[in-house]
Amino acid sequence: MRIIAADSGSALLNSDFKAQLTLSTAAVVIDPPYTHPFAIREQQALKRIDDRSVILDELKLCLELARQYRPDAVHVDVTLNSLDLASISAEELLKTIPSKLARRFMEPLAPYMVEVAREIRRTCGAPVLLVGKESVPVRVAELTAGAHGVLRGARKALNEGVKVLIGLPRACTSKVADGRLTLVSLLPAEEDVEGYAADEEGVLMRVQLREYVNPVASGFKMIEVNPKEVEGATG
Amino acid sequence: MRIIAADSGSALLNSDFKAQLTLSTAAVVIDPPYTHPFAIREQQALKRIDDRSVILDELKLCLELARQYRPDAVHVDVTLNSLDLASISAEELLKTIPSKLARRFMEPLAPYMVEVAREIRRTCGAPVLLVGKESVPVRVAELTAGAHGVLRGARKALNEGVKVLIGLPRACTSKVADGRLTLVSLLPAEEDVEGYAADEEGVLMRVQLREYVNPVASGFKMIEVNPKEVEGATG
Amino acid sequence: MRIIAADSGSALLNSDFKAQLTLSTAAVVIDPPYTHPFAIREQQALKRIDDRSVILDELKLCLELARQYRPDAVHVDVTLNSLDLASISAEELLKTIPSKLARRFMEPLAPYMVEVAREIRRTCGAPVLLVGKESVPVRVAELTAGAHGVLRGARKALNEGVKVLIGLPRACTSKVADGRLTLVSLLPAEEDVEGYAADEEGVLMRVQLREYVNPVASGFKMIEVNPKEVEGATG
Numbered sequence: 001m002r003i004i005a006a007d008s009g010s011a012l013l014n015s016d017f018k019a020q021l022t023l024s025t026a027a028v029v030i031d032p033p034y035t036h037p038f039a040i041r042e043q044q045a046l047k048r049i050d051d052r053s054v055i056l057d058e059l060k061l062c063l064e065l066a067r068q069y070r071p072d073a074v075h076v077d078v079t080l081n082s083l084d085l086a087s088i089s090a091e092e093l094l095k096t097i098p099s100k101l102a103r104r105f106m107e108p109l110a111p112y113m114v115e116v117a118r119e120i121r122r123t124c125g126a127p128v129l130l131v132g133k134e135s136v137p138v139r140v141a142e143l144t145a146g147a148h149g150v151l152r153g154a155r156k157a158l159n160e161g162v163k164v165l166i167g168l169p170r171a172c173t174s175k176v177a178d179g180r181l182t183l184v185s186l187l188p189a190e191e192d193v194e195g196y197a198a199d200e201e202g203v204l205m206r207v208q209l210r211e212y213v214n215p216v217a218s219g220f221k222m223i224e225v226n227p228k229e230v231e232g233a234t235g
Numbered sequence: 236m237r238i239i240a241a242d243s244g245s246a247l248l249n250s251d252f253k254a255q256l257t258l259s260t261a262a263v264v265i266d267p268p269y270t271h272p273f274a275i276r277e278q279q280a281l282k283r284i285d286d287r288s289v290i291l292d293e294l295k296l297c298l299e300l301a302r303q304y305r306p307d308a309v310h311v312d313v314t315l316n317s318l319d320l321a322s323i324s325a326e327e328l329l330k331t332i333p334s335k336l337a338r339r340f341m342e343p344l345a346p347y348m349v350e351v352a353r354e355i356r357r358t359c360g361a362p363v364l365l366v367g368k369e370s371v372p373v374r375v376a377e378l379t380a381g382a383h384g385v386l387r388g389a390r391k392a393l394n395e396g397v398k399v400l401i402g403l404p405r406a407c408t409s410k411v412a413d414g415r416l417t418l419v420s421l422l423p424a425e426e427d428v429e430g431y432a433a434d435e436e437g438v439l440m441r442v443q444l445r446e447y448v449n450p451v452a453s454g455f456k457m458i459e460v461n462p463k464e465v466e467g468a469t470g
Numbered sequence: 471m472r473i474i475a476a477d478s479g480s481a482l483l484n485s486d487f488k489a490q491l492t493l494s495t496a497a498v499v500i501d502p503p504y505t506h507p508f509a510i511r512e513q514q515a516l517k518r519i520d521d522r523s524v525i526l527d528e529l530k531l532c533l534e535l536a537r538q539y540r541p542d543a544v545h546v547d548v549t550l551n552s553l554d555l556a557s558i559s560a561e562e563l564l565k566t567i568p569s570k571l572a573r574r575f576m577e578p579l580a581p582y583m584v585e586v587a588r589e590i591r592r593t594c595g596a597p598v599l600l601v602g603k604e605s606v607p608v609r610v611a612e613l614t615a616g617a618h619g620v621l622r623g624a625r626k627a628l629n630e631g632v633k634v635l636i637g638l639p640r641a642c643t644s645k646v647a648d649g650r651l652t653l654v655s656l657l658p659a660e661e662d663v664e665g666y667a668a669d670e671e672g673v674l675m676r677v678q679l680r681e682y683v684n685p686v687a688s689g690f691k692m693i694e695v696n697p698k699e700v701e702g703a704t705g
Contacts, residue, residue, distance in 0.1 A: 189406045
C-alpha cells in the first residue's frame with residue numbers, strides 16, 4: 001500500500017527553551033516497509049507553534065504529491081477516529097471533535113480542509129484519513145519536516161551569524177551522514193522510523209550542531225546551531 | 236511469589252491493517268524474576284477484537300493452571316485499582332467501573348467472572364486481582380498469547396495457501412530461535428520481558444515471516460506470513 | 471542556563487510489592503547538557519508514599535542550594551503550566567489546580583510553598599517554576615533521590631540484618647561503579663539522563679543487590695537488598 005502523509009516539525013526556541021515558530025511543513029510518499037520517505041515535498045512554515053492553519057498547508061502538499069504518486073490513502077495529522085475527510089461535510093467534521101476548544105480552532109479551517117480533501121479524492125481516488133497520532137506515515141512526515149526545519153535553522157544561524165536553538169519533534173535524535181540530516185525515532189517499536197533532509201547547499205559543514213535534551217520539555221531533544229568560526233582556523 | 240495471569244493477543248488484520256479477530260488466549264505461570272512464562276495454557280480465541288467475553292476464557296485458563304500450580308496471586312487483564320475479584324459481588328464490581336460504556340459491556344459478564352474468581356480462591360486461596368495494565372505477568376501473558384497467535388496465523392497461511400497479516404501486541408518484536416517464536420517487549424524497563432510459543436509442528440520452517448511497523452497503528456508491529464513456494468526450489 | 475530542581479524517589483515496598491514509604495528527597499544543581507547533577511543536597515524522607523508534604527522539603531533543599539549556586543531557574547515537581555510560584559499568592563496557586571482532590575491536598579501546604587518560593591527569589595532572583603513532569607532537571611532529581619534511597623535501603627538491610635525491597639523511580643535501571651550507585655533513565659530520549667549517590671561508607675560491598683521488574687507496577691523496577699553472609703565465607 002502507498003500512503004501519503006504530511007506534518008509540520010521542529011521549532012525555533014527562545015532562550016527559555018520554549019517553542020516559538022514552527023520551521024517546516026512536509027508531505028511524504030511512503031511505501032512498504034513504511035519507515036522512511038520515498039519522495040518528499042517541503043516548505044518553510046514559520047507559523048506560531050499553536051497556529052493550526054498549518055493543517056491546510058499540509059493538505060495542499062499532500063494534494064501536490066497525490067497528483068504525481070497516486071497513493072492508496074492519505075494520512076492527515078488530525079486524530080479523529082480515522083474518519084475520511086473527503087467523505088464528510090465541514091459540519092460533520094466539526095460535530096465529531098469532542099473538545100470545545102479544538103472545535104473553535106478548527107471552525108474557520110474546516111470548509112477549506114474538506115475542499116482540499118475532496119480534490120485529493122477526485123485526483124487519485126484515495127481516502128483522506130484523520131488517523132493522526134496513530135499513523136506511522138504521519139510520524140515519518142513529522143521527522144522529515146523536523147529534519148528540514150533543522151536545516152532551515154542552520155541556514156538562519158549561518159546567514160545571520162547568530163546562535164540558533166531548534167526544538168526537535170518528540171523523542172527523536174539527529175545524525176548527519178551522506179550529505180543528509182536524518183532524524184531517527186526513539187519511540188518503542190519505531191527503531192527504523194526516520195525522516196531526512198538533503199543538505200544540497202552544504203550548510204551542515206559550515207555550522208556546529210550540538211544536541212541536548214530540552215530541559216523544560218521532557219522527551220524532546222533540541223539542537224544548538226553555531227556558525228563555525230573559520231577565520232584563523234588551521235584545519 | 237508465584238503469579239498466574241492471562242490475556243489475549245495478536246489479531247488477524249484486514250487489508251487496511253485494521254484488527255479483526257483476536258487469535259489466541261493464554262494463561263501463564265510466572266515465578267521470579269517475573270519476565271517469562273514458566274508454564275503456559277493456551278487456546279484459540281477467534282473472537283471479534285472488541286468482544287470482551289474473552290475475559291471469561293482468560294479466567295477459566297487461570298483456574299486450570301491454579302489447580303496445578305498453586306499461585307500466590309492471580310492477575311486479570313482488567314484495570315480496576317487491583318481489587319480482588321474473588322472478594323466482591325458482581326454488583327460491587329460493576330459499581331467500581333467508572334466508564335458507563337465499559338460498565339454496559341461488563342454487565343452480562345460480571346456474575347460469571349465473580350463465579351470463576353471465587354472458584355480460583357477456593358482452589359488455591361489466591362486473590363484474583365484486577366491489576367490489568369499495571370501487571371507484568373499480564374504483559375507476559377499478552378506476549379505469550381501473541382506468540383501463539385502468530386503460530387496460529389502461520390498455520391492458517393499454510394493450510395489455506397494464502398498470505399496472512401497478523402497484528403502483534405503493543406510495542407513488541409518477534410524472533411525465531413530454538414524451535415520457538417518469541418515476542419520480546421520493546422517498552423522501557425521491559426527489556427527482558429517476553430512470551431513464546433513452541434513450534435511443535437515445524438510450521439515456521441514452511442512459511443516466510445516479514446515484520447513491519449503497522450502504518451495505521453503507531454507503536455504496533457505486524458507480521459506478514461507467506462507460505463514458502465517449495466515446488467521447484469533448488470535450495 | 472543553570473537550573474536547580476528537587477524531587478523524592480525510591481520507596482520501601484511491602485511483600486506485595488506495593489510502595490509504602492518514600493526513602494529520599496534530593497535537590498540538584500544542573501548545568502548544560504542537563505543530564506546529570508553537578509551538586510546534590512539530599513535528606514532522608516520516610517514519608518508515606520501519598521504524603522504531598524515532601525514538596526516543602528523539596529523546596530527547602532532548593533533554597534539551600536540556591537544560596538550557594540545562584541541558579542537561573544528553579545524547577546519544582548508540581549505540574550501547573552510552568553507557573554512561577556514566587557509570583558503568585560497561595561490563593562492563586564490553589565485556583566489553578568484543576569482537580570478538586572489535588573486542591574484539597576495542596577491547601578494546607580500552599581502558603582508555605584509560596585513563602586519558600588519567595589525566599590528563593592529574594593536570594594537569587596530565580597523564578598520557581600511549576601514545570602513538574604515536563605522538566606528534565608526534576609527527572610535528574612528523581613533519579614538522584616532514587617539512588618540515595620537505594621543506599622538508605624541497603625543501609626537498613628545491613629543494620630537490621632533483613633531483606634529489603636526497594637521500588638525504583640519509573641523506568642530506570644541501576645548500576646554500581648566507581649563507588650557510586652547510579653540510576654539511568656530508560657525513557658525514550660533520556661539515554662544519558664541519570665542521577666547517582668556516592669557510597670561513602672562502602673555499604674554496597676556488604677550487601678547483595680538484585681534488580682527485578684516490579685510485577686505489580688509495569689514500567690518500574692525494584693531492587694532486593696540482602697546483607698552478604700560473610701561468616702564462614704571462603705572468598
